[in-house]
Amino acid sequence: MLALEISNLHKTYASGLQALKGIDLQVEEGDFFALLGPNGAGKSTCIGIISGLVNKTSGDVKIFGHSIDEEFILAKSMLGSVPQEFNFNTFEPVQEIITNQAGFYGVPARIARQQTEHYLKQLGLWQHRRSQARRLSGGMKRRLMIARAMVHKPRLLILDEPTAGVDIELRRSMWDFLEQINDQGTTIILTTHYLEEAERMCRNIAIIDEGNIIQNTSMKLLLKQLNSETFVLYLRDDLEQAPKLASFDNIVTLDHHSIEVEVPKRRSINDLISELEAQNIVVERMRNKVNRLEELFVKLTTKTKKEGAA
């Protein structure tokens, strides 16, 4: 079954800005789906329409088969949403924010209290339950929004940059939590600028740019499109200028001890090391310049912009 089905969705703001230009998108039940795109690409507009915060210009959106227009009560009751910006009353106690949200979804008070305790404990906020939300740290506020979105046990959870500004340790604990609820059956749609996050967790992906979906495929298939990867090599000895290698064209000297090499898909790292060794250049360490998805993402969105400019 489809958790989310978007057909020919358009959004033009009063200013004339065309944020969405007729996108189609399908997300299967149980999926962990990445919706990526540069700033201003239309991601948040799309999520805003699904969540009922933005009026669409035209098109259809269905959540588990229920239209957000004709069956908005059913559609919304299956959806949980974690927005990009903090949107809770910062003067309210943490526990009250969560139980109130459960109440808005029609969850009876006793169950709401149980659910609130469950998610606050799971997300490490139980000891702060009586604190006003404004007293929480940035990371805690993010977790508060996740607990709030989960309190009515949605079947589809949309997270708009949930780990923005969150430290590494906390980010990893949030990843574990999201993977856990996904394993338990919750469909998750994630937007993020940390592409390592998307590559690690998501099985399918759509890339949106300038209001159009430019890629919609599985993560594995997308990464296969990557024709080359760029590596940074740290050398043992000083190097005055970039070495000339027969099989590798794009070599850039970063400093006397490190170079950047683009390795085409048809070549292996062994080929590169061998050619360098033949010139008495010893590689001490190496790393990916950026992660694979990031490399592909930049290529795809740059290509769209070039085509748009042309």
Next chain:
Amino acid sequence: MLYRFWIAYLTITRKEIMRFARIWVQTIIPPVVMVALYFIIFGNLIGQRIGEMDGMLYVDFIMPGLVMMSIITNSYTNVVSSFYGAKYSRHIEEMQIAPVPDIVILLGFVTGGMVRGISVGIAVTLVSLLFTEFSIHNPLIVLLVALLTSCLFALAGLINAIFANSFDDITIIPTFVLTPLTYLGGIFYSIKLLPEFWQQVSLGNPILYMVNSFRYGFRGTSDIDLFTAIVVILFFIALLFSVSLTLLARGTGIRQ
């Protein structure tokens, strides 16, 4: 489904009541202090020189109007500040994302405003006992008019908040529209004192109907026919209810 909406309604109402109850020193006490000053200055000091108005002591005459003024101001202020605050800090989205019909949101906010208006009205009535003797001609009329008026101004506050784009916008209407209409709504004088022309002009002020029907409930005398007054109030409630529901459905001020 209806049970879920009922829970949502109770949640919004409770949230609204908790909001002003938490800061009761700022929300309940100031109007009580202000009305106590009105009683001292206009009721006792100046009122004794004025003598009788409509066959009763001046302080007895102004008492229902002062209670009504508190109800109007507080039911309006509660909703306008709460709804605009929710818009400004974006926690109105908590309700927009949830499966809550617009009418439930509207009723929740309006009930919150009514509870504050009536709470302040009760507090002001208790304070008035220090200055006047307690007498109610018809308690049902008093209750009915208090509920209807608080409902009407809670709705008006909601519409103001929907259109407001800044904190200045939520003070303009109370300062330049609500306060003049209230003061000219027969709280401090009977319109029979006015020349014929200004009596007719005064009939265009909806607050006149509320103050007079409320005074009828307390004292049994009114410048306006009670039935007409109730019909006028109900008409404005129906009008503002339809307008606010339409605005919420369109997402005016809250959805792009």
